[in-house]
Amino acid sequence: MKVLEKQAKTVDEAVKLALDELRVGRDEVEVDVLEEGNKGILGFLSKSAKVRVTVKPKPEEIAVNFLKGLLNFIDSDAEIESYLEDDILKLEIKSKEAGILIGKHGSNLDALQYLTSLVVNKNCKDFVRVVLDAENYREKREETLERLAIKMAEKVKETQKSIVLEPMYPNERRIIHTALQKDRRVTTKSIGKEPYRRIVISLR
Numbered sequence: 026m027k028v029l030e031k032q033a034k035t036v037d038e039a040v041k042l043a044l045d046e047l048r049v050g051r052d053e054v055e056v057d058v059l060e061e062g063n064k065g066i067l068g069f070l071s072k073s074a075k076v077r078v079t080v081k082p083k084p085e086e087i088a089v090n091f092l093k094g095l096l097n098f099i100d101s102d103a104e105i106e107s108y109l110e111d112d113i114l115k116l117e118i119k120s121k122e123a124g125i126l127i128g129k130h131g132s133n134l135d136a137l138q139y140l141t142s143l144v145v146n147k148n149c150k151d152f153v154r155v156v157l158d159a160e161n162y163r164e165k166r167e168e169t170l171e172r173l174a175i176k177m178a179e180k181v182k183e184t185q186k187s188i189v190l191e192p193m194y195p196n197e198r199r200i201i202h203t204a205l206q207k208d209r210r211v212t213t214k215s216i217g218k219e220p221y222r223r224i225v226i227s228l229r
Contacts, residue, residue, distance in 0.1 A: 027080040032073040035062060043078035052150075055079045084114050084145050084153045091144045092116065092157075095137070099125060109153070114145065118159040126159050131166060134159055135194060167200055174204035177226050178211045187227040192217070198224050 029047060033039035036058055044051060055078070062074030082090075085107040096103040096118070103120035120126055127134045138157035145153055156163070177188050190201070201224050202213050212229050215222050 028077060030059070030075065030077045032075045033062075034071075034073065036074045036076060039074050039076045040078060043076065047078065047080060049080055053081055055081060082148065083109075084149055085109060087145050087148050088114060088116055088141050088155065091141055092118070092137070095140075096120070096126075112151070113154045113156060116141070116155065116157045118157070120159065123160040123162075127162050130197070131162060131194070134162060135196075166197070170197055170200045171204045174201045174226075178205055178208055181211055181226050181228060185228060187225055189216075190224045190226070192221045192223050194220075195222075198222070201226075 027047060029043045031039040031043040031046075033042055040051070040056055044054065047054070057077040057079070058074070059077055060072065060075040063072050089105050089107055092105055093103075096105075100120045100122040103118055103122070103126075106117045106119070108115055118126060125133065126137065128136075134157060138155055141157060142153075142155040145155055158164075173190075177190065181188050193201070198215055202215075205211055205213050205226065210229060212227055214225050214227075216225055217223050
């Protein structure tokens with residue numbers, strides 16, 4: 026975290042000096058006024074303004090530091106790659122303990138993603154969506170669910186009986202709904218309460 030103290034005739038001038046040296050914009054820093062400064066009397070006993078300017082940590086830094094602190098208890102050698110794209114902070118964990126981090130059907134990964142999102146957005150003015158992945162699990166799971174949706178839809182058409190899937194997280198149910206929304210012969214709906222909410226696939 027970069028911190029700089031500057032003095033000038035006015036607070037605004039002191040802040041500008043700090044911003045120029047740090048090469049950042051006003052919205053990227055927090056400013057503490059240490060001394061207001063004054064012009065004195067007839068130019069005598071004047072006092073400079075003094076400010077402390079602190080560069081706000083970026084969402085990527087906040088997320089990576091938080092995750093590294095947690096991962097030290099599981100795999101201290103884990104690596105985290107991050108990048109911000111269209112207000113979506115994408116984080117990829119590379120670890121020899123990926124199985125533990127992912128958990129059953131991604132339950133641990135979802136929990137880590139939720140906690141990271143809370144920490145990031147507590148320290149950011151604008152909401153940042155956080156997507157956490159490990160060993161490309163998200164993409165693999167999506168492909169698995171899409172195949173399951175198509176397979177179960179075909180079974181419904183063949184047997185002409187509705188099928189109730191196992192409980193799923195909201196994001197996983199969304200994948201099932203999306204995969205079958207263009208199928209004119211079947212329809213999907215969710216039933217039950219979280220965390221046991223399920224999808225029912227039926228004939229139209």
